[in-house]
Amino acid sequence: xxxxxxxxxxxxxxxLSLLGDELIGSDSLAIFELVKNAxxxxxxxxxVEFINLNQSDQQIIIExxxxxxxxxxxxxxWLTIGTDxxxxxxxxxxxxxxxxxxxxxxxGRLAVHKLAKRITLxxxxxxxxxxxxxxxxxxxxxxxxxxxxxxxxxxxxxxxxLFKKGKGTRIILDKLTTKKWTKKALKDLVRKIDNxxxxxxxxxxxxxxxxxxxxxxEWISEVTNSNDILKDSLYQFGFKxxxxxxxxxxxAKFLWRYSFNPPPQTNISKRxxxxxxxxxxHIGELxxxxxxxxxxxxFLRNKxxxxxxxxxxxxxxxxxxxxxxxxxxxxxINAVKQFIKDNSGVKIFRDNIxxxxxxxxxxxxxxxxxxxxxxxxxxxxxxxxxxxVELDLKSSNDGLIEKTNREGFIDNSEFNRFQLLxxxxxxxxxxxxxxxxxxxxxxxxxxxxxxxxxxxxxIKELENKxxxxxxxKELKPLLIRVDKDYTEMRDIMVNSGMTGLNLGxxxxxxxxxxxxxxxxLNSNNVDIEEVxxxxxxxxxxxxxxxxILRQNKSSxxxxxxxxxxxxxxxxxxxxxxxxxxxxxxxxxxNEDFNFKVPTxxxxxxxxxxxxxxxxxxxxxxxxxxxxxxxxxxxxYVGTDLFTFEGPAIIIADNGPGFSSEPEYLTQPxxxxxxxxxxxGLYFADLVMNMIGGKLLFPDNSDLDISQxxxxxxxxxxxxx
Numbered sequence: 190x191x192x193x194x195x196x197x198x199x200x201x202x203x204x205l206s207l208l209g210d211e212l213i214g215s216d217s218l219a220i221f222e223l224v225k226n227a228x229x230x231x232x233x234x235x236x237v238e239f240i241n242l243n244q245s246d247q248q249i250i251i252e253x254x255x256x257x258x259x260x261x262x263x264x265x266x267w268l269t270i271g272t273d274x275x276x277x278x279x280x281x282x283x284x285x286x287x288x289x290x291x292x293x294x295x296x297g298r299l300a301v302h303k304l305a306k307r308i309t310l311x312x313x314x315x316x317x318x319x320x321x322x323x324x325x326x327x328x329x330x331x332x333x334x335x336x337x338x339x340x341x342x343x344x345x346x347x348x349x350x351l352f353k354k355g356k357g358t359r360i361i362l363d364k365l366t367t368k369k370w371t372k373k374a375l376k377d378l379v380r381k382i383d384n385x386x387x388x389x390x391x392x393x394x395x396x397x398x399x400x401x402x403x404x405x406x407e408w409i410s411e412v413t414n415s416n417d418i419l420k421d422s423l424y425q426f427g428f429k430x431x432x433x434x435x436x437x438x439x440x441a442k443f444l445w446r447y448s449f450n451p452p453p454q455t456n457i458s459k460r461x462x463x464x465x466x467x468x469x470x471h472i473g474e475l476x477x478x479x480x481x482x483x484x485x486x487x488f489l490r491n492k493x494x495x496x497x498x499x500x501x502x503x504x505x506x507x508x509x510x511x512x513x514x515x516x517x518x519x520x521x522i523n524a525v526k527q528f529i530k531d532n533s534g535v536k537i538f539r540d541n542i543x544x545x546x547x548x549x550x551x552x553x554x555x556x557x558x559x560x561x562x563x564x565x566x567x568x569x570x571x572x573x574x575x576x577x578v579e580l581d582l583k584s585s586n587d588g589l590i591e592k593t594n595r596e597g598f599i600d601n602s603e604f605n606r607f608q609l610l611x612x613x614x615x616x617x618x619x620x621x622x623x624x625x626x627x628x629x630x631x632x633x634x635x636x637x638x639x640x641x642x643x644x645x646x647x648i649k650e651l652e653n654k655x656x657x658x659x660x661x662k663e664l665k666p667l668l669i670r671v672d673k674d675y676t677e678m679r680d681i682m683v684n685s686g687m688t689g690l691n692l693g694x695x696x697x698x699x700x701x702x703x704x705x706x707x708x709x710l711n712s713n714n715v716d717i718e719e720v721x722x723x724x725x726x727x728x729x730x731x732x733x734x735x736x737i738l739r740q741n742k743s744s745x746x747x748x749x750x751x752x753x754x755x756x757x758x759x760x761x762x763x764x765x766x767x768x769x770x771x772x773x774x775x776x777x778x779n780e781d782f783n784f785k786v787p788t789x790x791x792x793x794x795x796x797x798x799x800x801x802x803x804x805x806x807x808x809x810x811x812x813x814x815x816x817x818x819x820x821x822x823x824x825y826v827g828t829d830l831f832t833f834e835g836p837a838i839i840i841a842d843n844g845p846g847f848s849s850e851p852e853y854l855t856q857p858x859x860x861x862x863x864x865x866x867x868x869g870l871y872f873a874d875l876v877m878n879m880i881g882g883k884l885l886f887p888d889n890s891d892l893d894i895s896q897x898x899x900x901x902x903x904x905x906x907x908x909x
Contacts, residue, residue, distance in 0.1 A: 216378055232395070234254055235251065238401065242370045248361055250359065266833040286394055305364055310361075313350075314356065323345065382399055395541075424448070426622075431499040432489060432609065452629075470489040475613055476609070499581055504574060534552065540580075558570050576615075597879055748783075751788060751838075753775060771824070779827045790876045800869060801901070802824045806900070810822050827839050829900070830890060838904070843900045880907070883909045
């Protein structure tokens with residue numbers, strides 16, 4: 190027979206020191222915890238004062254005019270570690286300003302240990318005649334008893350009026366852990382305290398004042414958060430994402446406004462744009478991994494915002510060219526650059542109170558710099574971006590849960606959705622600004638923008654200009670463009686042994702084929718011949734990598750043959766997405782024609798265009814099924830021997846069509862597809878140019894095809 194003995198779990202007093210030192214990561218976060226307590230207490234003003242810094246009696250005093258604490262609250266709440274006073278069923282809105290409580294861990298008061306070894310708490314509850322005071326010397330307290338449950342703190346009742354308004358809380362920090370405050374250290378701390386509030390949406394009922402009692406006030410005054418600088422940023426974007434109604438399956442609303450603000454001296458026109466349809470925020474395959482292949486939708490739905498709530502955001506992006514900064518800010522270039530450096534990053538606010546550490550100098554939670562490194566010309570980096578994302582605490586608190594150490598949200602499903610969605614909103618902003626970025630780049634290079642930036646197109650424009658005489662001013666921009674194109678090509682080829690963009694195309698092709706092969710192998714009925722065909726195509730792509738265009742020899746083929754191969758490679762996808770595929774050339778209704786081209790490249794080009802059509806018809810299907818459910822995705826591939834200068838293969842669909850200028854989309858890395866590389870149209874255009882043909886974007890109504898195909902339409906025109 191065994192004996193079972195029960196024992197209490199005990200904690201050593203030393204745990205208070207560990208929690209104080211290691212629970213909170215920095216001085217700014219420690220003060221942040223005290224400021225949040227003041228906010229929860231309905232304070233209208235919090236004052237952080239530095240007293241006699243760098244002297245033996247230096248102090249930091251944090252005082253607020255909130256509702257204060259009674260002796261009972263001090264005993265039951267403030268001196269109780271891990272209390273649920275503000276958590277769960279006890280979480281209530283404040284009486285005066287209806288604020289939802291931020292504190293919910295019950296350990297924030299230990300944060301002061303990070304700042305000081307001795308703390309004095311003075312407080313007076315609203316409506317009480319007397320104040321209360323307690324002093325804790327952490328070292329002496331911890332040493333006084335072995336176990337935490339035996340520690341004792343004396344609370345003194347004070348008859349004097351300690352607060353002007355008869356209510357509030359004052360925390361006096363002595364024996365500061367930071368002995369020597371440098372100018373940089375103080376300014377950094379002041380800047381972070383100042384950033385606790387949302388500078389873009391100020392709360393008129395909550396103010397933070399920071400001051401010093403000596404010359405250190407001059408250091409504090411140097412920290413300014415001037416929103417006037419933001420007004421002159423080159424690119425600005427504001428957005429709001431919210432549920433459209435109470436139906437979780439309905440599409441959510443996406444409201445946005447974009448502004449392009451070049452200096453007048455550039456002679457580039459300012460531009461403002463905004464959305465007109467709020468219920469079709471195309472997010473592509475953003476939530477595919479979270480929802481699964483069968484359930485995900487390519488448009489944002491109300492249920493995607495569950496436990497996140499409404500998301501608002503503002504982004505301000507600068508170009509740090511001294512030429513542009515001087516035009517906007519005159520002789521204040523260095524000050525502006527310092528402002529951008531100090532405030533760069535995208536911060537998160539809930540109920541206008543900061544959520545750390547998002548947007549700090551070492552934090553890039555949206556991966557802006559990573560995108561910038563991967564494709565420099567297409568992305569705004571973190572270093573030039575100042576932004577804020579705003580959340581509602583009440584609707585997001587159950588899903589977006591802050592870590593105990595106050596360094597961000599717990600990495601759960603809701604946070605993953607939130608992070609991906611904000612990144613997609615930022616990507617949308619970048620795409621909207623794409624043409625304007627080209628205009629700015631052209632101005633800085635003293636050259637005008639051209640629709641085609643490829644080397645061959647630039648040469649053609651140069652040759653046309655050379656025919657004229659005495660046109661040096663017009664030739665100079667083109668000569669600069671030629672030099673730039675040639676230098677980039679030369680450097681890429683020397684460093685990598687092949688043309689960089691074509692290398693990207695090759696990787697795009699390999700990635701696409703591998704994904705399709707994997708999809709085929711995961712299907713219930715594997716067609717081994719189709720898999721073999723795709724594997725052979727993959728091998729051919731890999732063999733042609735160095736370089737991709739020169740190693741592909743021309744061979745005699747026909748439109749019917751290449752279309753048939755492209756169809757066979759995509760049959761499984763047509764079936765999976767329930768796409769109606771129509772090709773009259775395969776049924777003999779359209780006339781066939783022959784050509785001598787690099788067949789493998791042409792098939793890959795057509796497959797890329799079909800790939801795009803599948804994506805966008807599926808996208809249209811996701812949108813329409815929430816309306817009437819009668820839409821059937823359809824793709825057409827046929828021939829036209831008479832409309833153009835030469836015979837053509839026509840690829841059309843009944844998707845949403847092109848939302849950008851086609852000439853823009855044929856540039857590399859330009860895409861409206863979430864997660865896309867932006868190489869499909871570029872690759873097809875490259876192949877057609879190589880064989881002496883053209884890639885055109887005719888109007889569907891001008892061709893002899895069914896008007897059902899009212900979406901995207903592309904013509905691959907071959908030389909006669």
